[in-house]
Amino acid sequence: xxxxxxxxxxxxxxxxxxxxxxxxxxxxxxxxxxxxxxxxxxxxxxxxxxxxxxxxxxxxxxxxxxxxxxxxxxxxxxxxxxxxxxxxxxxxxxxxxxxxxxxxxxxxxxxxxxxxxxxxxxxxxxxxxxxxxxxxxxxxxxxxxxxxxxxxxxxxxxxxxxxxxxxxxxxxxxxxxxxxxxxxxxxxxxxxxxxxxxxxxxxxxxxxxxxxxxx
Numbered sequence: 001x002x003x004x005x006x007x008x009x010x011x012x013x014x015x016x017x018x019x020x021x022x023x024x025x026x027x028x029x030x031x032x033x034x035x036x037x038x039x040x041x042x043x044x045x046x047x048x049x050x051x052x053x054x055x056x057x058x059x060x061x062x063x064x065x066x067x068x069x070x071x072x073x074x075x076x077x078x079x080x081x082x083x084x085x086x087x088x089x090x091x092x093x094x095x096x097x098x099x100x101x102x103x104x105x106x107x108x109x110x111x112x113x114x115x116x117x118x119x120x121x122x123x124x125x126x127x128x129x130x131x132x133x134x135x136x137x138x139x140x141x142x143x144x145x146x147x148x149x150x151x152x153x154x155x156x157x158x159x160x161x162x163x164x165x166x167x168x169x170x171x172x173x174x175x176x177x178x179x180x181x182x183x184x185x186x187x188x189x190x191x192x193x194x195x196x197x198x199x200x201x202x203x204x205x206x207x208x209x210x211x212x213x214x215x
Contacts, residue, residue: 041089048088055080075111117162120153126166134174142180146171146188164189 041047059077067073086092096104120126133145146167153163167189175185 039090042093043088043090045087048083048086048092051089052080052082052084056084075114079111113162116156117166120156121166126153127170130167130170130174134178137178139179142175142178143184143188146175146185150189 055076059073082092086095093108096108100107129149133149137145150163150167153166171185171189172182176182
């Protein structure tokens, strides 16, 4: 495949990509007086520093109590250190865009998605929702309930792998007890029915930022 892609590449009139420099010096496109409440939180240096400090204190606490080094500790260490030293959420997000512009949303957001999934799973909230659903669902309606439950989880954490990690181990056994085909449950969990909802919300938010930038 790499050889095929190399052969498909143009040989003449190649224009090199030049990233836009405009707006990099200041991650906020609006003045402080016209910032929305969300933008004020993003640019609040106290909030970003505090969030980073909480994560660093947690890492130290875990190591003091004999925690082994694993992927979760590595992720939260770098995430917390970045928040602490960049001081504001806006500066941290802008640093990600400057470093890995094409995949910065994935690198930055997915640790938070994993945290949301962990909270839903470890708190027992996910199991409570599925137990309630199983108590009122029938063989015919279980997949429908699963589909809409997956949509709700998808709003909180639009990650297919994380969504399955939360719902799969709970949803499959609950459905099998009712006599539901596991394949239909898997399809219902993987429907991702509200992906378009998330995309629309993010698109509207991006349009608003662009309008503020060029108005």
